[in-house]
Amino acid sequence: MKMNIRQLFDLVGERRTISQRFDFREEELYGRYPFQSPVECSGEIENRAGVVRLVFCVKFSLDLVCDRCLEPFVRDEELHFAHILVQKLDSGEEDEDYVLCEGGELDLDELVRTDVLLELPSKVLCSENCKGLCPQCGQNLNFGSCKCEKKEIDPRLAVLSQLLDSEDNPADPE
Ligand SMILES: [Zn+2]
Ligand SMILES: [Zn+2]
Known part of the structure; x- marks a missing residue:
């Protein structure tokens, strides 16, 4: 679902609070489907001096299996992200911090999904000392x-x- 944030691009000082819940149950990770409960996202988009900045926090728990001892466990995660939103990318802005919102539309679900999946480690251990x-x-x-x-x-x-x-x-x- 795309958010229409045209107003945020148009009005300096405009801000919008985000509070959304996503369903990532279909996401495969570590050969499993670890997102068994909803992913909570809260944050804010603000146009400060013409620069539209998005910051958000994502909270979720993962149903995992330890790579080393094969024991199932649940891990609570809290991750923070920040991006600059732009309606078109100029050269030199092809950075992962920049998010293109064509036509003033932001696909927050897709962005949160990408951010979270990239941030998670490739190996899981139930504990450092497993x-x-x-x-x-x-x-x-x-x-x-x-x-x-x-x-x-x-x-x-x-x-x-x-x-x-x-x-x-x-x-x-x-
Ligand atoms: Zn373990
Ligand atoms: Zn033994």
């Missing part, structure tokens, strides 16, 4: 360790063992 699955038994190591022999050494211990190795180095004068 321990993942045991490669041998498949146990989710976030829920506790398994009985398998540990092949992977804790990175802090790895540094220590490197230090020990270098001390054993025969090239060492000692």
